[in-house]
Amino acid sequence: MVLMNPVISKLTGKLVVLASASPRRLEILTNVGLRFEVVPSWFKETLDKRLFKTPHEYAVETAKQKALEVAKRMPFKHLKTPDIVIGADTVVTVDGLILEKPVDKQDAYRMLSRLSGKEHSVFTGVAIILCHEKEDTFQLNAFIIDFYEETKVKFADLSDDLLWEYINSGEPMDKAGGYGIQALGGMLVEYVHGDFLNVVGFPLNQFCKKLGLIFSPPGSLTHNSTQNSPQGSPVDTVPPAEPAASSPPGSPTHNGPPDSQGQNIPSASTAHNVSTHVNNVREHETEDGKEKLSKMIELMDGFKASKVLFTASKLRVFDVLRSSKTGELQAEDVAQEIKASIMGTERLLEACVSLGLLQRTGKEYTNTAMSRHFLLSDGPLSLQGYIQHCNELVWPLFTHLETAVREGTNQHEKAFGKTSNLFQDAYYSRHEVKLRFMKAMHSIAKVSGRDVATAFDLSKYKTACDLGGCTGAMAYEFAKAHPGLSVTMFDLPEVIEMRGHFRPHDADDRVSFVAGDFFKDELPKADVYILARILHDWSDEKVHILLSKIAKACNPGCCVLVSEIFLDEDRKGPSRGLLQALSMTEGRQRSASEYSLLLKSHGFTAAQVKHTHNLLDAILCVTE
Numbered sequence: 001m002v003l004m005n006p007v008i009s010k011l012t013g014k015l016v017v018l019a020s021a022s023p024r025r026l027e028i029l030t031n032v033g034l035r036f037e038v039v040p041s042w043f044k045e046t047l048d049k050r051l052f053k054t055p056h057e058y059a060v061e062t063a064k065q066k067a068l069e070v071a072k073r074m075p076f077k078h079l080k081t082p083d084i085v086i087g088a089d090t091v092v093t094v095d096g097l098i099l100e101k102p103v104d105k106q107d108a109y110r111m112l113s114r115l116s117g118k119e120h121s122v123f124t125g126v127a128i129i130l131c132h133e134k135e136d137t138f139q140l141n142a143f144i145i146d147f148y149e150e151t152k153v154k155f156a157d158l159s160d161d162l163l164w165e166y167i168n169s170g171e172p173m174d175k176a177g178g179y180g181i182q183a184l185g186g187m188l189v190e191y192v193h194g195d196f197l198n199v200v201g202f203p204l205n206q207f208c209k210k211l212g213l214i215f216s217p218p219g220s221l222t223h224n225s226t227q228n229s230p231q232g233s234p235v236d237t238v239p240p241a242e243p244a245a246s247s248p249p250g251s252p253t254h255n256g257p258p259d260s261q262g263q264n265i266p267s268a269s270t271a272h273n274v275s276t277h278v279n280n281v282r283e284h285e286t287e288d289g290k291e292k293l294s295k296m297i298e299l300m301d302g303f304k305a306s307k308v309l310f311t312a313s314k315l316r317v318f319d320v321l322r323s324s325k326t327g328e329l330q331a332e333d334v335a336q337e338i339k340a341s342i343m344g345t346e347r348l349l350e351a352c353v354s355l356g357l358l359q360r361t362g363k364e365y366t367n368t369a370m371s372r373h374f375l376l377s378d379g380p381l382s383l384q385g386y387i388q389h390c391n392e393l394v395w396p397l398f399t400h401l402e403t404a405v406r407e408g409t410n411q412h413e414k415a416f417g418k419t420s421n422l423f424q425d426a427y428y429s430r431h432e433v434k435l436r437f438m439k440a441m442h443s444i445a446k447v448s449g450r451d452v453a454t455a456f457d458l459s460k461y462k463t464a465c466d467l468g469g470c471t472g473a474m475a476y477e478f479a480k481a482h483p484g485l486s487v488t489m490f491d492l493p494e495v496i497e498m499r500g501h502f503r504p505h506d507a508d509d510r511v512s513f514v515a516g517d518f519f520k521d522e523l524p525k526a527d528v529y530i531l532a533r534i535l536h537d538w539s540d541e542k543v544h545i546l547l548s549k550i551a552k553a554c555n556p557g558c559c560v561l562v563s564e565i566f567l568d569e570d571r572k573g574p575s576r577g578l579l580q581a582l583s584m585t586e587g588r589q590r591s592a593s594e595y596s597l598l599l600k601s602h603g604f605t606a607a608q609v610k611h612t613h614n615l616l617d618a619i620l621c622v623t624e
């Protein structure tokens with residue numbers, strides 16, 4: 001008698017995965033209280049049946065391949081290594097034939113008429129894989145326990161009318177042998193010898209016994225397995241798994257013990273078998289391993305891709321292609337336009353094609369839809385300003401990353417010379433640097449502005465003040481999105497004086513500009529204070545100074561809208577925010593709840609958070 005709960009409870013706290021899409025298996029295992037995840041296997045059931053001496057060897061091998069595929073995929077695709085993966089495969093055998101799921105109604109008819117009036121066997125092969133990923137070795141250690149169960153089923157004589165009625169019910173199509181004993185198919189059955197659940201897709205009783213053996217004290221597994229299996233089943237080590245089709249049963253890689261019954265289907269009902277082995281899979285030789293390697297290559301080459309984008313942008317490749325009569329140019333023509341060498345231009349254009357920035361037909365290059373969208377300098381969603389900023393300012397900072405990490409400081413001085421106040425000395429000291437920085441902020445506000453402005457219902461508010469709003473792009477988006485709102489854009493005098501450069505054609509007179517320093521000067525009165533891409537630049541201390549000024553300026557019911565990249569609460573992403581932090585000065589990247597806590601300490605509560613899936617997220621907090 002198997003004690004279910006003690007066996008199942010041995011799996012508590014382990015990541016157990018059912019590598020099957022079968023709803024029956026899910027139900028059987030759920031019913032006994034097993035906690036597991038379902039990750040259907042992508043293994044195609046195409047093993048060559050002729051290579052297997054018996055149907056159960058075929059079912060066991062298929063079950064094993066299904067489970068192994070999931071065990072190997074999960075660390076890469078799901079970023080976690082399961083503790084146990086369970087795979088199963090059910091086949092029906094009659095007249096020496098293996099029947100799987102029918103491909104169509106005719107196939108179902110052929111299967112069912114062959115079963116009519118006869119006894120047949122249902123085999124379910126099961127593989128239990130105990131996984132362990134060896135640190136830094138790219139190897140998955142898999143300890144595999146596999147077994148099978150056979151159940152005999154006798155069908156009554158079935159008339160064609162009954163068969164077709166059954167087939168037309170749709171039930172046969174996803175079931176081995178074309179019937180489901182647990183439902184309508186039960187009407188076709190005269191008797192069942194053996195485990196009923198084995199027919200339904202999972203031999204629960206055997207499975208629980210095997211679990212009991214696996215989680216017994218060391219040494220008992222081999223001993224008990226041998227007792228359980230007439231043929232014996234020593235633990236052995238095999239080389240990396242080969243596709244089973246190329247490793248016929250009996251060869252060294254086929255881990256099933258030799259079948260004493262020869263070529264025929266075993267006649268004894270409920271025949272059991274068990275075998276175990278340690279299987280070292282060299283991960284980089286598998287599909288998932290290749291994916292991991294290509295991710296590594298992508299990371300190693302990431303800086304080259306960025307620099308290609310920056311250089312093509314700086315040389316105005318995308319604008320040049322757009323301005324040609326047909327929108328397409330050959331490399332020589334582009335080289336002439338951008339005043340560069342033909343060979344260098346050709347290499348740059350080819351690299352752009354490989355990155356999806358350009359496309360080429362014959363010798364002609366054109367912009368892709370993505371480039372037309374974001375890379376034309378006068379496009380409404382142009383990121384050119386930000387790309388230039390990355391090239392001229394962020395790139396040099398990142399070349400000093402190692403020192404920045406060692407010293408824990410921003411490397412601005414090393415890259416650009418001495419500064420005391422970053423904004424006034426570095427960004428706004430020289431006209432062209434100021435313009436470039438403002439263009440960068442402008443492009444981010446243009447691309448993300450609409451999503452931020454429409455993140456919350458602000459219809460009850462009449463006035464807003466965009467603090468540090470730079471070019472006014474965000475303020476204009478708020479005015480556009482909220483017809484009843486007037487927006488004051490507040491920023492340093494040296495920023496405000498540049499506003500003419502960024503004034504939209506359809507400038508809304510509900511947007512006004514006020515010059516001042518939000519740390520020193522009085523803030524304009526408003527119902528909504530907007531802080532877009534401001535707080536991450538400052539330490540908690542400075543943030544508190546600013547928020548207390550806002551709190552003082554606020555009347556009850558007023559609110560603060562903070563728009564930033566919000567880090568995940570566990571600070572594991574998004575990488576865009578964490579990468580940006582590496583070149584930041586005194587500020588820090590924060591999660592939505594960190595922003596919410598800062599705001600709460602100044603009396604702003606009832607936060608609503610909006611993840612916009614754009615460059616910036618948003619949080620809205622209201623005064624009590």
Ligand SMILES: Cc1cn([C@H]2C[C@H](O)[C@@H](COP(=O)(O)OP(=O)(O)OP(=O)(O)O)O2)c(=O)[nH]c1=O
Nearest residue numbers: 020021022089090175176179180181199200201
């Ligand atoms: C004979 C019989 C089979 N079956 C089902 C069980 C299995 O789900 C299916 C046999 O197909 P399988 O290939 O074993 O399993 P599957 O394709 O459903 O799921 P996966 O490959 O993802 O593991 O037939 C019944 O539900 N009732 C029956 O009486």
